[in-house]
Amino acid sequence: MRVIGLMSGTSYDAVDAAAAELQLVDGVLTLRPLGMVSTSYGGGLRAALTAALPPAAVPLAEVCRLDTGIGRAFAAAAVRADRELCGGRGGLVASHGQTVFHWVEGGRTHGTLQLGQPAWIAEATGLPVVADFRCRDVAAGGQGAPLVSLVDLLWLRGRPGRPVALNIGGIANLTAPDGTAFDTGPGCALLDAAVREFSGGRLAYDADGALAARGTVDQRLLDRLLAEPYYRRPAPKTTGKELFHHGYLRAAGLFDGVRPEDALATLTLLTARTVADAVTSVGATEVIASGGGVRNPVLTGLLRELLARTAVRTSDELGLPAAAKEAYAFAVLGFLTAHGLPGTDPRSTGARRPSVLGSLTPGRDGFRLPPPAADAPERLVVDAAARREPCVPGSGG
Missing domain, CATH: 3.30.420.40 (ATPase, nucleotide binding domain)
Structure with missing residues (x-):
């Protein structure tokens, strides 16, 4: 399955889109990196996002505008990645979205909010989208972060x-x-x-x-x-x-x-x-x-x-470019969700149990996802020989 992972981190300098060919066989998940494209937020959108982040207080109208603007920016990055990296044959998009608030009090995470409405991505690409990854782990009593820890554990095993x-x-x-x-x-x-x-x-x-x-x-x-x-x-x-x-x-x-x-x-x-x-x-x-x-x-x-x-x-x-590693990690998490597999390790997030992460938005043809996998991967192998050079990296901060 070709999966496009979308990521914009806490520096919110760009939307990174990394494409990977992923295959699970006999407990080994193989990731073939296909490359990464990175697109900076437009100046107006980035300024609005900066103004809305804590400790600022913003009206719901501004939250709605940001959700739409970020969703469109993520959609544009996904379209470009599908065209340039997947040859128009992507199978799934996994979108982290843009974290705007992580509600932590007394050492416990009570909620988390990522903006970037996935419907814009599904409409633009025609592909099904997995998004809103963190909330399920929080609902299970976890911190919702670091959410790529399961990928790291499989990769470094x-x-x-x-x-x-x-x-x-x-x-x-x-x-x-x-x-x-x-x-x-x-x-x-x-x-x-x-x-x-x-x-x-x-x-x-x-x-x-x-x-x-x-x-x-x-x-x-x-x-x-x-x-x-x-x-x-x-x-x-x-x-x-x-x-x-x-x-x-x-x-x-x-x-x-x-x-x-x-x-x-x-x-x-x-x-x-x-x-x-x-x-x-x-x-x-x-x-x-x-x-x-x-x-x-x-x-x-x-x-x-x-x-x-x-x-x-x-x-x-x-084998994983430092600038694209988290985008590739979310491609893996999207792949796991599509196959009905947990994307968390409770030892890492403090959750009560492992969870299948995210919410699914149908693509143009609905939910044409693979049947659930019988067994979770035991390790992740990066087929670095297949990696292309990343395309047009973002500015970064």
Whole structure:
């Protein structure tokens, strides 16, 4: 089955569409990457999304407009992926949507909201769509995140030592081989928020870490930021921009006379420190990293320095492009749903039971999905030899 995975993460810089040929035989799920296309949100839509995210309060009319605009943007990305990567022969679209709120109180997730109405995708492509993945895990008592942990567990099974999958997006998360999985804290979220403030909105992120590289870490500010209680909470746990946003930085005094370069150097080390502490806490012997954060050489350099005794490599070395790994993961989750198979591991999310994820929107010909699979996959194998080069990657933050 050819599945198109759609993803826009907590940096909301682009819609990534990754296409994969997926086949399940004798407990082995084989993924043949067909490539990735990435399309930036239009300036008006991205500005509206930025204005609507926590801690902002928005009217329902704006939520409706965003749901429609994001749905259309995802639909355009899916059409392009089907045409350019699948030759017009895609079988299913798996859409993560755009997270706009993750409701966490007292260490428990009560709800989650992803916008991007899947009906626009089904109408534009003619394909059935699996969407709204996170809610079922939350309803089963889980955190709803990190939702790609089952894919990571299948993918890294059999590697020597104790490999850990790490994704550095707006929020960073990891998965350990015993099923432990959690958000470590901010990936690029605070960095991006600071860059936008210091540049008056001209810049969306610190390209190549160039600004941070010119700064000096402010130790008092770093200590203040590291005092955040979230870092000491036990797993499973999840967080998001509901906590780590522009207002959080203002309350911490980041904009009170701190040089922009020093502030960014401090925030870059904050991300590296909290990620490294999390990696160390699970006894990792190897880190397989992905996400937009791996394109920041200052951040990855600090991470390698802090994890000097632990190998740190990118997912590209294992056949999945770092920029597209989460989109491919949602293609896998969509495939599992289409075959009636659970897409979660309760050890990772804290749910009471594994769940078949998402809601189905029929394609032009209705629900022409395969019969339920008899057995769940035991491992995931990436057939890297079949991978095409990604097409027109997004800007990234």
